[in-house]
Amino acid sequence: xxxxxxxxxxxxxxxxxxxxxxxxxxxxxxxxxxxxxxxxxxxxxxxxxxxxxxxxxxxxxxxxxxxxxxxxxxxxxxxxxxxxxxxxxxxxxxxxxxxxxxxxxxxxxxxxxxxxxxxxxxxxxxxxxxxxxxxxxxxxxxxxxxxxxxxxxxxxxxxxxxxxxxxxxxxxxxxxxxxxxxxxxxxxxxxxxxxxxxxxxxxxxxxxxxxxxxxxxxxxxxxxxxxxxxxxxxxxxxxxxxxxxxxxxxxxxxxxxxxxxxxxxxxxxxxxxxxxxxxxxxxxxxxxxxxxxxxxxxxxxxxxxxxxxxxxxxxxxxxxxxxxxxxxxxxxxxxxxxxxxxxxxxxxxxxxxxxxxxxxxxxxxxxxxxxxxxxxxxxxxxxxxxxxxxxxxxxxxxxxxxxxxxxxxxxxxxxxxxxxxxxxxx
Amino acid sequence: xxxxxxxxxxxxxxxxxxxxxxxxxxxxxxxxxxxxxxxxxxxxxxxxxxxxxxxxxxxxxxxxxxxxxxxxxxxxxxxxxxxxxxxxxxxxxxxxxxxxxxxxxxxxxxxxxxxxxxxxxxxxxxxxxxxxxxxxxxxxxxxxxxxxxxxxxxxxxxxxxxxxxxxxxxxxxxxxxxxxxxxxxxxxxxxx
Numbered sequence: 001x002x003x004x005x006x007x008x009x010x011x012x013x014x015x016x017x018x019x020x021x022x023x024x025x026x027x028x029x030x031x032x033x034x035x036x037x038x039x040x041x042x043x044x045x046x047x048x049x050x051x052x053x054x055x056x057x058x059x060x061x062x063x064x065x066x067x068x069x070x071x072x073x074x075x076x077x078x079x080x081x082x083x084x085x086x087x088x089x090x091x092x093x094x095x096x097x098x099x100x101x102x103x104x105x106x107x108x109x110x111x112x113x114x115x116x117x118x119x120x121x122x123x124x125x126x127x128x129x130x131x132x133x134x135x136x137x138x139x140x141x142x143x144x145x146x147x148x149x150x151x152x153x154x155x156x157x158x159x160x161x162x163x164x165x166x167x168x169x170x171x172x173x174x175x176x177x178x179x180x181x182x183x184x185x186x187x188x189x190x191x192x193x194x195x196x197x198x199x200x201x202x203x204x205x206x207x208x209x210x211x212x213x214x215x216x217x218x219x220x221x222x223x224x225x226x227x228x229x230x231x232x233x234x235x236x237x238x239x240x241x242x243x244x245x246x247x248x249x250x251x252x253x254x255x256x257x258x259x260x261x262x263x264x265x266x267x268x269x270x271x272x273x274x275x276x277x278x279x280x281x282x283x284x285x286x287x288x289x290x291x292x293x294x295x296x297x298x299x300x301x302x303x304x305x306x307x308x309x310x311x312x313x314x315x316x317x318x319x320x321x322x323x324x325x326x327x328x329x330x331x332x333x334x335x336x337x338x339x340x341x342x343x344x345x346x347x348x349x350x351x352x353x354x355x356x357x358x359x360x361x362x363x364x365x366x367x368x369x370x371x372x373x374x375x376x377x378x379x380x381x382x383x384x385x386x387x388x389x390x391x392x393x394x395x396x397x398x399x400x401x402x403x404x405x406x407x408x409x410x411x412x413x414x415x416x417x418x419x420x421x422x423x424x425x426x
Numbered sequence: 427x428x429x430x431x432x433x434x435x436x437x438x439x440x441x442x443x444x445x446x447x448x449x450x451x452x453x454x455x456x457x458x459x460x461x462x463x464x465x466x467x468x469x470x471x472x473x474x475x476x477x478x479x480x481x482x483x484x485x486x487x488x489x490x491x492x493x494x495x496x497x498x499x500x501x502x503x504x505x506x507x508x509x510x511x512x513x514x515x516x517x518x519x520x521x522x523x524x525x526x527x528x529x530x531x532x533x534x535x536x537x538x539x540x541x542x543x544x545x546x547x548x549x550x551x552x553x554x555x556x557x558x559x560x561x562x563x564x565x566x567x568x569x570x571x572x573x574x575x576x577x578x579x580x581x582x583x584x585x586x587x588x589x590x591x592x593x594x595x596x597x598x599x600x601x602x603x604x605x606x607x608x609x610x611x612x613x614x615x616x617x618x
Contacts, residue, residue, distance in 0.1 A: 005606045006580060015605050016571060019584040021595065039591030042469075047593075051462045052469065053569040054593040061573060069574030074605025080575040196609045226610030229617050248457040256535050256558070257610045258575050265573070 008075065008191065009292045016070030017285070030282045031063045050246055050254070050266065060270050064278035068285050072211070072221050073261075075190040075288075076203050079226030080261035082269065083219060083281060087186060087206025088118055089274035090220035091153075093264045094182055094202055096272065097238045098150045101127030105151040106144040108135045108170075112159040113385065113397065115184065119153075135165045138173065145177045150235065152179060156195050157187040157336065159371065160381070160405045161319045161345040161398045164331035171199025178235075180228045186210070187343055187372070191295040192336040201228040202260060209372025210342075212284040213294055219280050222264050226257030238263050245271075294374070294410055299339025301416060302408040308417050309346050314354070314424050316347040316402065342408040343371045345398065352401035355380035359404070361423035364415060376409035376416050429543060429555050431611075434579060434601060437562050440530050440552060442597050444503035445473060447559075448495055448528070450517050451508030452476040454486050460508040461486070463534075463560040470563060470588065475502065495520045504530040506559060511537050518542040522549050534558055567595040578604040 006014070017028050036055040038044035046052035055061055069081035084090050099105065107119055109132040119130040131149075133140040141152060152174045154165045167183060174181040180201035185193065189210045195203050205211060207219035230239035230252040239259055242248035245267060252259040269275060299322070306320035321332035322340035332340040348354040358380065359367045365378040369385055379385065381399035394400050408416065452464045465487060467474050475498055476486045482493035492498050495505060495517070505521040505528050507514050514537055521531055522545065531546045533539070533555040543553040564570030565577045568585045572593075579601035588596040 004603050006603060010580070011605050014580045014582070015576075018568060018581045021585045021587055022592070024584055036593070039593060043591065043593065046465065046469065049456065051465050052593070053564050053572050055572055063572060066572050066574050070571050070576055073574065073576040074578075077605065077607060077609055078576060079607050079610050080573070082574055225613075226607055227613035229613075232617075242457070246457070250457075254459045254462060256561070257607070257614065261574060 011074045012071070012191075012291050013289050015074035016067040028064055028067045028282060028285055030278050031058075032278050033062075034058050050249060050262075058278065059273055059275040060265065062275075062278050062281070064285075065276050065281040068207075068219075068276075068281045068288075069221065071285065071288055072190070072205065072207075073223050075291075076185070076223045077190075077194055077196045077225075078203065078223035080224045080258035082222045082261050082264045083207075083276045084222070084269060085220060085274040085276050086218050087184070087204065087208065087220040088114065090204040090206075090222050091115065091118060091184075092274070093268035093272065094204060094222055095123065095126075095128055095151070096268045097260065097263045098180070098236060099126070099128045100237070102129075102148065103127070103150045104129045104131050104146060104148040105153055106131050106133050106141055106149055107153040108133060108155060108158070108165060110135050110158040110163045110165070111153075111155050112184070112186070115155075135163065135170070138166065138169045141170055141173045142176075145173070145179075149177060149179055151182050152177075153182045153184070155184040155187065156193050157321075157341045157343075159187055159343060162321045162326070162328060162340065162343070164321050164328040164335055164340070166331055167195050167198040167200060167335060174201070175199070178233060187341050188336055189291060189295055191292050192299070192338055192341060196223070196225040196227070198335065201225050207284045208370070210295060210298065211288055211291065213287040213291065213372060213374060214283070215370060215373035215375065217280040217283040219276050219284050222261060224258050224261035226260075228260070230259060238267055243267065296338065297410040298342035298408060301410065301413045302342040302344065302406075303339065304413045305406065305408050305416055305420070306344060306346075309420070312424065314349055316349045318344070318346040320344040343405065345403050345405045347400070347402040348404060349402075352382055355402060355404055356383055357426075358423050359383075361426045362419055363422070364411065364419035365406075365423075371405075371407035373407065374410050376411060376419075377407040379405050381405060427547065427553075429538070429540065429553070430615075432554060432557070434566060434603070437554065437557070438566050438597055440504070440532075440554065441559060441563055441566070444530055446475065446500065446502045447472050447504045447506055448475045448477055448498055448502040449506045449508060450477040450495065452478055452481075452486055452491070454478075454481055454484070459558075460534075463506075463508070463558060466560040467563070470594070495524060501526050502528050504528055504532055506532045506534065507537055508534050509537065511539055514539040515542040518546055522546060522551065527551060530554070532557070532559060535561070563597065566601070567597050567599060569593075569595045576605055576607060578606060580604045
C-alpha cells in the first residue's frame with residue numbers, strides 16, 4: 001500500500017521542490033520579498049493564529065527557504081526542517097526551545113571550536129550551562145547527567161580532527177535520562193551519516209559547509225526527527241504548555257511529530273530573528289542537488305591524500321578515520337561507511353615553523369578558515385584561529401604548533417597531492 | 427487492512443471525494459487542535475458539521491452544533507472522531523447506525539481502536555486512524571511544505587491552486603512517494 005521511497009540522489013534533487021504553481025518555473029524561484037499579501041482578513045487571522053499553513057513574512061518563513069527545509073528534512077529522514085541564518089543560529093534556536101535559565105546540557109568536548117565558544121561564553125548570559133563530556137568515554141556522559149539536564153549535544157564527525165562519535169551509545173544515555181539527543185551533522189552530511197537512524201532526536205547543520213558546498217553562502221538548519229515525546233514529563237514548557245504568544249496553543253498537542261520544528265520557528269526564529277536570506281537558500285539548494293556526487297569525490301580524494309601523507313617523511317602523524325590504523329576506523333565503518341569525510345588534521349615533524357612554511361607555499365590550496373568547499377582548503381590553527389592560546393591550550397584543543405587542518409576539495413587528486421608535495425619540500 | 431501506514435493514494439481518494447464531514451468533539455475554543463482542523467477543512471471547501479453535546483444548538487464558525495451524529499438532519503460522507511481512543515468505539519457504532527451510512531470513518535492523530543475499525547470495515551466503510559485530515563490535506567496538496575514539513579511527496583507537475591486566493595492549494599496534485607520518516611513512526615509505536 002505504501003509508495004516507494006525514492007533514493008538519496010533523487011531526494012537531493014526533488015524533495016521540497018515542485019514547479020512554481022503560478023509561473024511553472026522549474027528551478028526553485030528566489031522569492032526575494034519581505035512579505036506576502038493575504039487573501040482576505042480571515043486568511044490573515046488564520047495564518048497569524050497558526051491555523052493555516054502559509055506565508056506571512058520572511059523572518060518567519062519564505063517559500064525558497066521552505067524548499068530547503070523540506071529538502072534537508074527528507075535527506076535526514078526527519079519530519080520537518082527550519083532554515084536559519086547560520087549553523088550558530090540553528091544551535092541557539094534549538095537550545096532556546098529546550099532550556100530555561102539555570103538548566104544544563106551535556107556536550108561532547110570534541111566539537112567545532114566555534115560551538116565550544118558559544119556554549120562556554122555566550123550561553124552563560126542566558127543561564128544555559130554546558131557540562132562537558134568525553135566522547136571517547138561514554139560513561140562520562142552518564143556521569144554528567146543531573147536533574148537539570150535538558151539535552152545532550154554531539155557532533156557526528158567532529159571538526160577539526162576526524163573524531164567519529166558513537167551516536168547510538170550516546171543516544172542510549174539520552175533515552176535513559178529522558179532528554180533529546182541533538183547531533184551536529186555538518187561534517188558528515190546526510191549522504192555519509194543519518195544520525196536520526198542512530199537515535200538522534202534533533203539534527204543541526206551549518207549549511208555553509210558541504211551541503212551548500214561551494215563556499216558562497218552562510219546558512220544553518222534544524223531538523224526535527226519527530227521522535228521525542230515532549231509532553232511526557234512536562235520538562236519542555238515551550239512544547240507542552242499553553243503558549244501566551246499564541247493565545248494558549250499547546251504546540252506538541254497541536255503539531256504532533258513536527259512540533260519541535262514549529263517551536264523553533266514560531267517561538268525562536270520569530271522572536272530572536274536570525275532568518276536566512278532567500279538568495280542564500282537558493283544557492284544552497286543548488287549545491288545540495290549535487291551533494292551525493294560531490295561528497296563521494298571529497299571522501300575519495302581525502303582518502304588518497306591521507307594515505308599519501310601517512311607515508312611522507314616530513315609528516316609525523318595523520319588523523320583520518322578512513323585509514324585502517326586510525327583509532328576511529330571501526331566507528332567510521334559503522335557510521336560513515338561511504339567515506340570518513342574530507343576534513344582532517346596531520347602533524348608536521350618540523351613543528352610550528354614547518355606549518356607556517358607549508359601554508360605560505362601552497363599554490364592550489366586556499367589558506368583560509370572555512371571547510372567544505374569544492375576547493376581544497378588549508379589552515380595552520382596555531383598561527384591563525386588558535387593564535388591567542390598558550391601552547392598547552394593549543395595542544396588540548398587539537399591545535400598544537402605542528403598541526404595542519406585540511407579540507408580536501410573535488411579537484412583532481414593528483415593536483416592536490418602535487419601542490420602539497422611542492423609546498424612541503426619547497 | 428493494515429492501519430500502521432496508508433498510501434497517499436488511499437488518503438487522497440478519501441479527501442478528494444468526501445464533501446460533508448461530521449466532526450465529533452469539536453471545541454469552540456480557538457486554541458484547540460479540533461478547532462484548528464475544523465476551521466481549516468471549512469476553508470478548504472468541505473461542509474463540516476460540528477458534533478459536541480456540550481455545545482448543542484450553538485454555532486461554531488457559523489455551523490450549527492449537534493449533540494449526536496443521529497441528530498444531524500442530512501447524510502454525511504465521513505465521520506471524523508476527535509475523541510480519546512477509549513471513546514472511539516461508541517462513536518464508530520453510532521456512525522454505523524446512521525442511514526445512509528457514512529463512507530468513511532476517520533480517527534484523529536493519536537486515536538486508534540482496531541476492533542471498532544474492523545466492525546466498520548466489515549460494514550464496507552473505509553477507515554483511517556491516527557491521522558489528522560488537516561495535516562494530510564496540507565501534505566498532499568503541498569501547502570504544508572510552506573512551513574518546512576517533510577510532505578513525503580515528490581512531483582514534477584505543477585500543483586494546482588484551489589479556487590480563489592493564492593495561498594490555497596488543491597488536492598488534485600500528481601505525486602510519487604517522497605522522503606520517509608520511519609524513525610518518527612517507530613518512536614510513536616514505542617510510545618503507545
